[in-house]
Amino acid sequence: MNPDCVRDVLLCVEHCGFGERMNLVKLQERLPDYTEEDLWYTCIKLEEGGYLDLMTAQYLRMPLPSIKQINDLTYSGHEFLNTIREQGTWDKVKGVAKKAGTFSLKTLGEIAQEISKAAVTSALQSLL
Numbered sequence: 001m002n003p004d005c006v007r008d009v010l011l012c013v014e015h016c017g018f019g020e021r022m023n024l025v026k027l028q029e030r031l032p033d034y035t036e037e038d039l040w041y042t043c044i045k046l047e048e049g050g051y052l053d054l055m056t057a058q059y060l061r062m063p064l065p066s067i068k069q070i071n072d073l074t075y076s077g078h079e080f081l082n083t084i085r086e087q088g089t090w091d092k093v094k095g096v097a098k099k100a101g102t103f104s105l106k107t108l109g110e111i112a113q114e115i116s117k118a119a120v121t122s123a124l125q126s127l128l
Contacts, residue, residue, distance in 0.1 A: 006046065
């Protein structure tokens with residue numbers, strides 16, 4: 001899974017207007033640097049990880065679900081995005097993940113949490 005695609009999908013879905021729903025066609029129009037397959041796979045994995053709310057459909061003779069609609073970010077999706085929103089933080093997260101040799105959603109989230117905690121600790125220490 002492409003970690004930049006993960007962040008870009010979350011940012012794109014977040015920027016939808018209230019009540020606006022998106023599908024893969026709209027998502028690909030807004031994120032043309034990624035293939036439809038990359039976006040589909042990323043959305044499915046984000047749903048499995050609890051970060052996106054999707055409406056999917058399973059059709060006969062199709063082994064994988066079709067994405068009918070991207071409804072919104074979940075609470076966990078918002079929380080995760082808030083830890084990776086800033087480009088500098090995201091670059092640090094990817095750097096640690098690269099050194100660790102893993103880019104799973106779980107690992108990216110854990111790294112982002114640790115970087116976030118370190119930033120808060122540093123900010124608090126500077127106030128004392």
